[in-house]
Amino acid sequence: MGRKLFVLLVILMSVSLIGIILVQAFFIKNSVEIEEKQFERNVKHALSLVSKNLEDRELEDYTKKALNQIRRHDAKADTSTIREILVKTQDNERDETIIYRNTVLEESFKVPSVFFDLGVDSVSISRLFSERETKIYSNTALGSGGDLNVNPERTYREYSELPEVTKKIMEDSYRDTYKNFPIYKRVSSEEVAKLLNYQLKEDGIGIDFEFAIYDKDLATKVQSENFELNKASTYGISVYSGNDNQNDYRLYVNFPDRRKFLFSTIIKAIVLSVVFTLIIIIAYSNAIYQLIKQRKISQIKTDFINNMTHEFKTPIATINLALDAIKNPKVIEDKEKVKRYLKMIKDENKRMHAQVENVLRISKLEKNELNISKDRVKLHDLIEDAITHVELIVEDRKGYVKTHLDATKSSILANESHFTNVIVNILDNAIKYSDDEPKIDVYTENVGNNILLKIADQGNGMSKQVQRKIFEKFYREHTGNVHNVKGHGLGLAYVKRIVEDHHGHISVESEKGKGSVFTIKLPLIS
Known part of the structure; x- marks a missing residue:
């Protein structure tokens, strides 16, 4: 990508x-x-x-009390006429005169305020009534003058209260009464x-x-x-x-509790919204992480292939040159030169074989297919054996490997071959990353029921960022496309897996330009 x-x-x-x-x-x-x-x-x-x-x-209480009082027998009303309508008609067929009268009457009462607890002497209450009267006179009895003092032949009366008007009057009275109460x-x-x-x-x-x-x-x-x-x-x-x-x-x-109540009504929707958003964030973060990881793996694998190509290119070229030299008639007669070239071919072939073995070993470790049998061994013996594998290279570069084996107990349960390779890998790393002559010190000490192995060098050192990644598979400190240091980023990954398989722990302390210290902690056996 x-x-x-x-x-x-x-x-x-x-x-x-x-x-x-x-x-x-x-x-x-x-x-x-x-x-x-x-x-x-x-x-x-x-x-x-x-x-x-x-x-x-x-209002209902006021009206009820008022009506109860004016209905009492001792309640005296002042009645007055508010409006009166008089209508006179003639019925010629029956020879009658009809007189219709409609009168609106107001009854006013003075009700003692003690019934309302208002603090005044009395309360004025009014109600309206409608009085309707129809009188029918005979024209013969009335005479030509139309004298209404004669008795009518028939009289009809209706007397009723006006409830809607009374109600409105009662409401007005109620408001006036309680206005300043x-x-x-x-x-x-x-x-x-x-x-x-x-x-x-x-x-x-x-x-x-x-x-x-x-x-x-x-x-x-x-x-x-x-x-x-x-x-x-x-x-x-x-x-x-x-x-x-x-x-x-x-x-x-x-x-x-208004805010709490409002949120309680939509809390389910909010919780679901937050949960789904978190799921999306987690999925997004994981997707980004996987993309970055895949990109990183792709870059590491590309770098690994380049390094492996470089690692194989030199021995293959050396083998080809040695074979070409052996083909030379003058050389093939010289047994010493033939032996020398054959040794070079064998050494370079061995070197390529070692590279392939490292790759296969890591692959088997990843699949848990590597069968590691463990026996009782002394860590000090493994250290001495590992040093013999690198001492000629160190001497050739005019460096040294000094041991400070202060641990009084060094018996551990380990696989002799694999754990020797662990120490050799760390020593080889110290040699590779020392621009000047390699100076390496190896320490052991007992801490409780454990033994500590420290391998310190005075080489190039590494940054904090590199320290966090050096035990990852295929990782090598990025130096562009310059292969000034041989390797493919498998050594320390192999070291970490073997140490952990031995129930141990490995860590590193380093500072750029001041060297590194690798510390391995392993359990002792009695």
Whole structure:
């Protein structure tokens, strides 16, 4: 995959993920706003019904008391005529005169205020009646003068109350009566709380609330214990205002758990949204990780192939040159030269074989097919044996390998061949990455029931970033396409797998330009 295509793919995936997260956030925000608006509508609907209920109950109580009083036998009414209509018609067929009269009467009562607990002497209450009368006279009895003092032949009367008009008069009387009456005498806190609790539950709001009735922005006695007026989160409505809305009383209510209630209504949607978003983020992160890992593996394998090609190229060229030399008639007669060239061919072939064995060994380790049998061995003996494999190379480069074997116990359960290869690999690494003469010190010491093996060099060292990756398969410190150091990145991966198979632990400490220290910790056996 090209670098530009890879970067473009990562950018597109990132933009898509950010877009999904923003859409989820927008959805959650909209859901909260919708719930807030619905909550506000429900609260205002409940408050309007409570306000109407309070006024209707008071009006009904006032009307009931008033009517009970004026119906008492001792209630005396002052009756007055408000309007009277008189209509006179002639029925020629029957030779009759018909006189129709409609009178609207008002009865006014003075009711003692003790029945209303208003603090005044009396309350004026009125009601209207309609009196309808029809008189039928004989024209003969009336005579030519139309004298109405004679008795009519027939008289019809109807007397009835005007309920709608009386009701309106009663409402006006009620409002005038209670206009300046203290609110705490009109309704109690318990009544308001009960009405609010019922109506809010009817509108789907079953949470705790605080309330208060204010008179011109001043608190009254009608309120709950913990009410606080916060205009940003408090809902209010006029009460006892009637149709003219001139009253200064306002009922306020707020909800301490309002936010919690709102979120509880959409918590499932939010949780699902967050879960799905997290799944997308995890999937995206894993996809990016896999892409980067695959790209890295591809680069490492390319580097590995280049290194392996370089590693095989030199011995193959040497073998070809040796074979060409042997073919020379002058050389083939010289047994010493033939032996020398044959030894070179054998050594280079052995070197290529060792490279192939390393690759196969790692492959078997990955598949857990490498059969490693372990015996009781002394680590000090393995160290001495491993040093003999590299001492000629070290001496040739005028360096040294010094041992400081201070451990009094060195018996471990190990595979002699593989663990010797482990030490040789670390020593070989120290030699490869020393530009000057290699200077290597090998230490052992006992720590509890374990033995520590430290191999320290004074070579090139490595950065912290390289230290974290040197035990990975195929990894080599990136130096471009320069093969100044032979290898293929399998040695330390093999070392780590063998050490772990021996129930040990390997670590490295290093500083660029100051060398490295590899530490292997292994359990002792008695």
